[in-house]
Amino acid sequence: MLAGSVLSVIAIAATAVNAANLGNPIFQQGQFSQQVYDGYNLLKHFGGNGPYTDGVGHGIDRNPPAQCEVDQVILIHRHGERWPDPSVAEGMIAAYKKILNTNLTLTGSLGFLNSWESFLDTPSLWAEETYSGPYAGLLNGFRRGVDYRARYGHLWNGESIPIFSSGYERIIETARRFGLGFFGYNYTDSAYLNIIPETADQGANSLTPVCYTESSTTTYGLSNFTQFASAASRLNAENKGLNLNASDVYNLMLLAPFELNGRPFSPWTDVFTLDEWVAFGYYNDLGYYYGGGGPGINTSAAIGAVYANATLTLLNQGPSVGKLFFNFCHDTNITPILTALGLFVPDKPMPVNYIKHDSIYKSTNFVPMGGHLVLERLSCNATSEHEAGTYVRTVVNEVVIPREDCQDGPGFSCPLANYTQTLNETLPDFRTACQVPEDYPQYLSFFWDFNQTNALNFQKGPIPYQLGATTWNDQPLGS
Template sequence: MLNAISVLALAALVNGQLYGGGPEKQFSQKIDDGYNLLKHFGHLGPHTDRQSYGISRDTPAQCEVDQVIMVHRHGERYPDASDTYPQLVEALEKLYNYSDQFTSGSLEFLNTWESFLNDEAMLEQETYSGPYNGLKTAFDRGVDYRARYGHLWDGEGVPIFTSGSQRVLDTARRFGEGFFGYNYSSKAYMNIIPETEDQGANSLTPPCFVPSNVPFSIFFAPPVLASFFDAADRLNREYPGLNLTATDVKTLMNLAPYELNTRPYTPWADVFTRDEWIAYRYTFDLAFYYFAGPGSNTSAAVGSVYSNATLALLNQGPEKAGKLHFSFAHDTNITPILYALGLLVPERPLPKDYIDWTSPYKISDIMPMGGHLVLERLACNATAKYPKGSYARAVLNEAVVPFNECQNGPGFSCPLSNYTELVGGRAQALDYVSTCDVPTDYPQHLLFFWNYNKTTDFNYQKDPIGYQANLITWDGKPFKKSK
């Protein structure tokens, strides 16, 4: 007679034969992108590709990319010197001065943890150590894009445009080394565009002379504050007398993404709960939405400088305007471009009193470290479904992002004629010069895509790390200070 255990074992065996076992599943049922903590580090942590809509990143079968235009954020970096670094030092000192020892619990690791912030000379610069470091991110992107777009390079010199920040320039250089390989020293023309107001529209960092309409209090949204207060209370109960504040918590949370920019592991990730990290991410969603995105009164106009110039490149085509266009800037220069293009604009303003779970505006998906936007011009043959012609599509962090108003081309691309109406109409309506009150003696249009310097003088570092990049303009003229 079978005992109870044998009956259960036999049932499990039968069920396994009937309903399980056999060949492995073709597709995993575990979709866990949302659980990856990198997706909750906002714009501060290591690069992550964007979660796609399922549209193939590869070029549609009947098409070929005949022109590519990229704008790329600098890679993973150290904290800024003027704001974040002093706050981090102050918060850490509060922990180091704690009267009792962290003998156990959430902060026990502090007994052996060594800070990654020991070299102040590296503040604000690209990181160079650890698997997520910024210089590696940029080089790898160059290597990947050589494999993807190498057919567009004819062996002639190619300009690379970079804003005048050292970390942005270093990212551009490393990308160039990855893309051109041994030919980088002679075939890449590094053009440095100063980050100065008198560049006007002829800039990768266009200034706006109209003040923001957003109050600073946007950072203190209730769902965010509640989580930071909860974290402070939890740690203060664990370590009586520590007396952390909600502000201290927000600052200490910054250590996790910044440490990962330099190291393979950060213990700070485990100090805070998943709910607290989600609230942390939302602080950055709010900040970018209201200060450099759809919630800003000037953001779309600023972004139209680039969207309008690249529209001209796409319409001139590869033979007249060139096939490869690589540019490098900052996160707050690229998010306005997305808004000007009409990409990832929420149907309603991002709420301040609760977290909007359905909004497409999640900055860790939009502009993490090393974030990049690519505009591809596709030359497509005729099929039963699509006519022969030129199409445009946008790729953000390696995921195709269709235009809501125009996705009737191969791979959900947009016919170039329709793209021209869509983007050109927006740019004309936005009118950067009048919206941002640009002085009449400043450049009114972006010109350097057609008027660049064919020199290799700036391809390599010649001076100590610093903001020496602003010493010369793209056309070789002496640097002129802003008025």
């Protein structure tokens, strides 16, 4: 009887195990989620207008390979989240007032406007970085500095190092907040904030170089995509008398990302369907590809070659000339660099009459607010798979982006020698291609010849209204 009882218990236990293996709910949840929501996150469809998001990864560890150590870092960073520029704000306000001027008691998707408070009532803040909400631009810069102190702090020994900012107030403020985050209490004495004017006579010695030759153009418009007109028809049907058009819809959609830049929540996100947001994101991608320093413009690679060539020299000179180079600029100064480096360049031009959903050129993956590009120089020991040596790794928005033409190093990095050869063979000559005037600087030199002063580390006086650039002495042009 005892033996039979034991066998019965074993049989019952085995039955329970078998049942569980067949999906019985008593078993634990699987190790990995089978749901991935990137494509449903509206932040991924805001183009360069909305809060920062990390890029879409490829399964490559963000940390350096075990046998390698980062010995030099070169960062270029867009300003943090901000309010819209005046020209953009005016279009948004015009579309919003078009609704208000009907004096309708709104229902349906726009019903929230009966009590909504606009964030565009203070023109003096337009174009400035936001300072409130979870996506605040000033917080973005500070947080990145804190994160990079944890990641790259081993490269800083307490010596004073330069930070380079292009001459626009929101760029300068991001650089300052980054410095505070990275250096902490030592920021006052350990950083040399250098402000590089955004003026044409800087030539190649600039974070914002320009071409003096004519750029190619490609024509397209909102009418190429039916989603904008369809949204207008839907909203007009909900509230008779609105008479919105596709252009109004686009301007109203802009309210969502810019409101989120300074507030925790925007009801505008719920006004439009996911299909409409996908079209909005793609339309913004086209704006970068064909008009914002992307590979669809004939001059982009030449402009980006300025920074690509200068950083190539730094990488070959190595940490003896500097271990940390922190640079800050606009989104359309980063996109030409990506083009020059051959990153996010589609095999074929982006179509302008339909949405290419699998395009690799998605601006939210490389230039959202606070978007950034990092070049890491790796010093690696030998393993059974790789030789000891120096390698280069590219990181965009915290995602390692391997080069298609060179990824045989540790962690899919590229040997510095191969990286150098590739860029020497592919980078155009900025001076020739862009016809730089002979009396303008012909090379980027501030990495090696920078001001060793901390006089500009903090804001001097009230923040100026941003209608123009800022000079080296932190004063608006013409002041």
